[in-house]
Amino acid sequence: MAQEPSTRVLPHELPASLREAGLDHWIREPLDDAVDRRRRIIMPPAAAMIGTPARDYQGALLAEAKHDDTVFMMGDNPELPKMPERPTLRDFYLLRFGPIPRMHLLQSARVARENGLDEKVIMACLLHDIAIAGLLSANHGYWGAQLVAPYVDEEVAWAIEKHEALRYFPDESAGYIYPAAYIDYFGPDYSPPEYLRREAETARRHRWYMTSRLVTINDIYSFDPGVTVDFDDFEDVVGRHFRQPAEGLGFDGSPVAHMWRTMIWPNNFL
Numbered sequence: 001m002a003q004e005p006s007t008r009v010l011p012h013e014l015p016a017s018l019r020e021a022g023l024d025h026w027i028r029e030p031l032d033d034a035v036d037r038r039r040r041i042i043m044p045p046a047a048a049m050i051g052t053p054a055r056d057y058q059g060a061l062l063a064e065a066k067h068d069d070t071v072f073m074m075g076d077n078p079e080l081p082k083m084p085e086r087p088t089l090r091d092f093y094l095l096r097f098g099p100i101p102r103m104h105l106l107q108s109a110r111v112a113r114e115n116g117l118d119e120k121v122i123m124a125c126l127l128h129d130i131a132i133a134g135l136l137s138a139n140h141g142y143w144g145a146q147l148v149a150p151y152v153d154e155e156v157a158w159a160i161e162k163h164e165a166l167r168y169f170p171d172e173s174a175g176y177i178y179p180a181a182y183i184d185y186f187g188p189d190y191s192p193p194e195y196l197r198r199e200a201e202t203a204r205r206h207r208w209y210m211t212s213r214l215v216t217i218n219d220i221y222s223f224d225p226g227v228t229v230d231f232d233d234f235e236d237v238v239g240r241h242f243r244q245p246a247e248g249l250g251f252d253g254s255p256v257a258h259m260w261r262t263m264i265w266p267n268n269f270l
Ligand SMILES: [Fe+2]
Pocket: 128, 129, 140, 141, 163, 164
Protein backbone atom coordinates (compact mmCIF):
# COMPACT_ATOMS: atom_id res chain seq x y z
CA MET A 1 0.00 0.00 0.00
CA ALA A 2 1.30 3.42 -0.93
CA GLN A 3 2.36 5.45 2.06
CA GLU A 4 0.21 8.47 2.74
CA PRO A 5 2.10 11.72 3.07
CA SER A 6 2.12 12.79 6.68
CA THR A 7 0.90 16.14 7.89
CA ARG A 8 2.00 18.75 5.48
CA VAL A 9 3.84 21.68 6.94
CA LEU A 10 2.55 24.93 5.65
CA PRO A 11 5.61 26.67 4.31
CA HIS A 12 6.14 30.34 4.75
CA GLU A 13 5.27 32.39 1.75
CA LEU A 14 7.78 32.46 -1.09
CA PRO A 15 8.84 36.01 -1.99
CA ALA A 16 6.86 37.29 -4.97
CA SER A 17 10.03 38.01 -6.92
CA LEU A 18 11.02 34.34 -6.83
CA ARG A 19 7.51 33.19 -7.70
CA GLU A 20 7.35 35.55 -10.65
CA ALA A 21 10.72 34.34 -11.87
CA GLY A 22 9.36 30.79 -11.83
CA LEU A 23 11.93 29.84 -9.22
CA ASP A 24 9.37 28.15 -7.00
CA HIS A 25 10.32 25.12 -9.09
CA TRP A 26 13.74 25.23 -7.52
CA ILE A 27 12.36 24.94 -4.02
CA ARG A 28 11.00 21.63 -2.89
CA GLU A 29 8.27 21.85 -0.30
CA PRO A 30 8.40 19.07 2.29
CA LEU A 31 6.55 15.95 1.19
CA ASP A 32 6.71 13.70 4.20
CA ASP A 33 8.82 12.81 7.22
CA ALA A 34 11.47 11.31 4.98
CA VAL A 35 12.37 14.83 3.96
CA ASP A 36 12.48 15.86 7.63
CA ARG A 37 9.76 18.41 6.88
CA ARG A 38 12.18 21.01 5.71
CA ARG A 39 12.11 22.76 2.39
CA ARG A 40 15.05 22.09 0.13
CA ILE A 41 16.34 24.81 -2.15
CA ILE A 42 18.14 23.87 -5.32
CA MET A 43 20.61 26.53 -6.38
CA PRO A 44 21.03 26.12 -10.13
CA PRO A 45 24.69 25.59 -11.03
CA ALA A 46 26.62 28.53 -12.49
CA ALA A 47 26.90 26.83 -15.88
CA ALA A 48 23.11 26.81 -16.09
CA MET A 49 22.57 30.33 -14.75
CA ILE A 50 25.21 32.54 -16.36
CA GLY A 51 23.64 34.46 -19.20
CA THR A 52 20.10 33.82 -18.01
CA PRO A 53 17.70 35.80 -15.79
CA ALA A 54 18.13 33.12 -13.12
CA ARG A 55 21.45 34.64 -12.11
CA ASP A 56 19.71 37.73 -10.80
CA TYR A 57 17.88 35.60 -8.25
CA GLN A 58 20.91 34.02 -6.63
CA GLY A 59 20.66 36.47 -3.72
CA ALA A 60 16.96 35.83 -3.19
CA LEU A 61 17.56 32.07 -3.12
CA LEU A 62 20.38 32.51 -0.63
CA ALA A 63 18.09 34.61 1.56
CA GLU A 64 15.53 31.80 1.63
CA ALA A 65 18.01 29.56 3.42
CA LYS A 66 17.85 31.90 6.45
CA HIS A 67 14.41 30.52 7.32
CA ASP A 68 14.40 27.80 9.98
CA ASP A 69 12.36 25.47 7.81
CA THR A 70 14.61 25.80 4.80
CA VAL A 71 17.99 24.37 3.81
CA PHE A 72 19.90 23.88 0.58
CA MET A 73 19.74 20.55 -1.17
CA MET A 74 22.56 18.29 -0.05
CA GLY A 75 22.59 14.56 -0.59
CA ASP A 76 19.71 12.61 -2.07
CA ASN A 77 17.12 14.70 -3.86
CA PRO A 78 13.81 12.98 -3.06
CA GLU A 79 12.68 13.84 -6.58
CA LEU A 80 15.28 11.47 -8.02
CA PRO A 81 15.53 7.70 -7.74
CA LYS A 82 18.11 6.73 -5.12
CA MET A 83 21.33 5.39 -6.55
CA PRO A 84 22.79 2.18 -5.15
CA GLU A 85 25.85 2.39 -2.92
CA ARG A 86 28.15 1.17 -5.69
CA PRO A 87 26.65 2.55 -8.85
CA THR A 88 27.38 0.98 -12.20
CA LEU A 89 27.17 2.45 -15.67
CA ARG A 90 23.76 0.78 -15.99
CA ASP A 91 22.49 2.66 -12.90
CA PHE A 92 23.42 6.00 -14.42
CA TYR A 93 21.70 5.03 -17.64
CA LEU A 94 18.49 3.95 -15.96
CA LEU A 95 18.28 6.23 -12.92
CA ARG A 96 19.85 9.47 -14.09
CA PHE A 97 19.90 9.90 -17.87
CA GLY A 98 16.84 11.48 -19.43
CA PRO A 99 14.75 9.35 -21.80
CA ILE A 100 15.72 11.28 -24.95
CA PRO A 101 19.52 11.13 -24.64
CA ARG A 102 19.28 7.58 -23.28
CA MET A 103 17.35 6.44 -26.33
CA HIS A 104 19.72 8.37 -28.58
CA LEU A 105 22.72 6.51 -27.16
CA LEU A 106 21.03 3.13 -27.27
CA GLN A 107 19.77 3.60 -30.82
CA SER A 108 23.20 4.75 -32.01
CA ALA A 109 24.82 1.67 -30.46
CA ARG A 110 22.13 -0.54 -31.97
CA VAL A 111 22.74 0.84 -35.47
CA ALA A 112 26.50 0.37 -35.01
CA ARG A 113 25.90 -3.24 -34.03
CA GLU A 114 23.56 -3.81 -36.99
CA ASN A 115 26.24 -2.38 -39.25
CA GLY A 116 28.55 -5.09 -37.96
CA LEU A 117 31.06 -2.67 -36.49
CA ASP A 118 33.80 -3.47 -34.02
CA GLU A 119 32.76 -3.68 -30.37
CA LYS A 120 34.99 -0.70 -29.57
CA VAL A 121 32.88 1.41 -31.94
CA ILE A 122 29.65 0.06 -30.42
CA MET A 123 30.98 0.92 -26.95
CA ALA A 124 31.96 4.42 -28.11
CA CYS A 125 28.49 4.94 -29.61
CA LEU A 126 26.87 3.79 -26.38
CA LEU A 127 28.87 6.38 -24.44
CA HIS A 128 29.44 9.22 -26.90
CA ASP A 129 26.87 11.69 -25.50
CA ILE A 130 26.78 10.68 -21.84
CA ALA A 131 27.91 14.16 -20.84
CA ILE A 132 24.76 15.57 -22.47
CA ALA A 133 22.70 12.86 -20.80
CA GLY A 134 23.95 13.51 -17.28
CA LEU A 135 26.39 16.37 -16.87
CA LEU A 136 26.91 19.22 -19.34
CA SER A 137 26.16 19.80 -23.01
CA ALA A 138 28.78 22.41 -23.91
CA ASN A 139 32.02 20.64 -24.84
CA HIS A 140 30.23 17.36 -24.33
CA GLY A 141 32.74 15.28 -26.29
CA TYR A 142 35.52 16.34 -23.94
CA TRP A 143 33.51 15.91 -20.74
CA GLY A 144 32.27 12.54 -21.98
CA ALA A 145 35.76 11.31 -22.86
CA GLN A 146 37.06 12.34 -19.43
CA LEU A 147 34.19 10.65 -17.64
CA VAL A 148 34.96 7.27 -19.15
CA ALA A 149 38.74 7.46 -19.74
CA PRO A 150 39.74 5.39 -16.68
CA TYR A 151 37.31 2.61 -17.61
CA VAL A 152 37.60 2.14 -21.37
CA ASP A 153 40.24 1.55 -24.01
CA GLU A 154 42.16 4.72 -24.87
CA GLU A 155 40.84 4.50 -28.42
CA VAL A 156 37.23 4.57 -27.21
CA ALA A 157 37.80 7.69 -25.09
CA TRP A 158 39.64 9.34 -27.99
CA ALA A 159 36.78 8.60 -30.39
CA ILE A 160 34.27 10.08 -27.95
CA GLU A 161 36.32 13.25 -27.50
CA LYS A 162 36.85 13.84 -31.22
CA HIS A 163 33.31 13.03 -32.38
CA GLU A 164 32.25 16.47 -31.18
CA ALA A 165 34.49 18.29 -33.68
CA LEU A 166 34.16 15.71 -36.48
CA ARG A 167 30.38 16.04 -36.38
CA TYR A 168 30.60 19.47 -38.06
CA PHE A 169 32.78 18.41 -40.97
CA PRO A 170 31.54 16.19 -43.77
CA ASP A 171 33.73 13.44 -45.14
CA GLU A 172 31.98 12.06 -48.15
CA SER A 173 34.70 9.52 -48.83
CA ALA A 174 33.81 7.98 -45.46
CA GLY A 175 30.07 8.31 -46.13
CA TYR A 176 29.47 11.16 -43.70
CA ILE A 177 27.48 14.27 -44.59
CA TYR A 178 26.69 17.34 -42.47
CA PRO A 179 23.77 16.44 -40.17
CA ALA A 180 20.36 17.81 -41.13
CA ALA A 181 19.61 18.11 -37.41
CA TYR A 182 22.43 20.66 -37.04
CA ILE A 183 20.76 22.88 -39.64
CA ASP A 184 17.66 22.85 -37.41
CA TYR A 185 19.67 23.34 -34.22
CA PHE A 186 22.13 26.03 -35.31
CA GLY A 187 20.70 27.47 -38.53
CA PRO A 188 22.03 27.02 -42.07
CA ASP A 189 24.62 29.79 -41.63
CA TYR A 190 26.37 28.35 -38.55
CA SER A 191 30.10 28.07 -38.83
CA PRO A 192 32.00 26.12 -36.15
CA PRO A 193 34.75 28.02 -34.30
CA GLU A 194 38.37 27.78 -35.31
CA TYR A 195 39.44 25.50 -32.44
CA LEU A 196 36.96 22.84 -33.55
CA ARG A 197 38.15 23.17 -37.14
CA ARG A 198 41.71 22.56 -35.97
CA GLU A 199 40.61 19.65 -33.78
CA ALA A 200 38.82 18.00 -36.70
CA GLU A 201 41.81 18.45 -39.02
CA THR A 202 44.18 16.92 -36.49
CA ALA A 203 41.77 14.07 -35.78
CA ARG A 204 41.54 13.33 -39.48
CA ARG A 205 45.25 12.59 -39.64
CA HIS A 206 45.17 10.35 -36.55
CA ARG A 207 45.38 6.58 -36.75
CA TRP A 208 42.10 6.23 -34.86
CA TYR A 209 40.26 8.65 -37.13
CA MET A 210 37.83 6.05 -38.48
CA THR A 211 36.79 4.96 -34.97
CA SER A 212 35.62 8.47 -34.20
CA ARG A 213 34.25 8.99 -37.70
CA LEU A 214 32.15 5.84 -37.28
CA VAL A 215 30.71 7.31 -34.08
CA THR A 216 29.53 10.31 -36.10
CA ILE A 217 28.15 8.09 -38.88
CA ASN A 218 26.11 6.06 -36.39
CA ASP A 219 25.11 9.16 -34.42
CA ILE A 220 21.53 9.21 -35.64
CA TYR A 221 18.64 11.41 -34.65
CA SER A 222 15.85 9.72 -36.56
CA PHE A 223 14.68 6.95 -34.30
CA ASP A 224 12.52 4.10 -35.26
CA PRO A 225 9.63 4.60 -32.81
CA GLY A 226 8.70 0.93 -33.18
CA VAL A 227 12.03 -0.22 -31.81
CA THR A 228 12.86 -0.06 -28.15
CA VAL A 229 16.43 -0.73 -27.16
CA ASP A 230 17.38 -1.92 -23.74
CA PHE A 231 20.63 -1.15 -21.97
CA ASP A 232 20.81 -4.85 -21.16
CA ASP A 233 21.04 -5.63 -24.89
CA PHE A 234 24.61 -4.36 -24.56
CA GLU A 235 25.49 -6.17 -21.34
CA ASP A 236 28.07 -8.30 -23.20
CA VAL A 237 29.76 -5.32 -24.89
CA VAL A 238 29.79 -3.33 -21.63
CA GLY A 239 31.15 -6.37 -19.77
CA ARG A 240 34.06 -6.66 -22.18
CA HIS A 241 34.81 -2.96 -22.77
CA PHE A 242 33.91 -1.05 -19.61
CA ARG A 243 35.99 -1.71 -16.48
CA GLN A 244 33.39 -1.15 -13.81
CA PRO A 245 35.19 -0.17 -10.56
CA ALA A 246 34.36 -2.43 -7.61
CA GLU A 247 33.74 0.56 -5.32
CA GLY A 248 31.20 1.97 -7.75
CA LEU A 249 31.45 4.90 -10.17
CA GLY A 250 32.00 8.00 -8.08
CA PHE A 251 33.73 6.20 -5.21
CA ASP A 252 36.83 4.60 -6.70
CA GLY A 253 39.11 7.56 -6.03
CA SER A 254 39.80 7.98 -9.74
CA PRO A 255 40.57 11.45 -11.12
CA VAL A 256 37.02 11.57 -12.52
CA ALA A 257 35.11 10.16 -9.54
CA HIS A 258 33.79 13.63 -8.67
CA MET A 259 32.19 13.90 -12.11
CA TRP A 260 30.16 10.74 -11.50
CA ARG A 261 29.24 11.97 -8.01
CA THR A 262 27.97 15.16 -9.59
CA MET A 263 25.56 13.00 -11.56
CA ILE A 264 24.53 11.07 -8.45
CA TRP A 265 23.80 14.29 -6.54
CA PRO A 266 23.39 16.88 -9.32
CA ASN A 267 21.50 19.34 -7.13
CA ASN A 268 23.95 19.59 -4.25
CA PHE A 269 24.64 23.16 -3.17
CA LEU A 270 28.33 22.29 -2.76
FE1 LIG B 1 27.61 14.29 -29.62
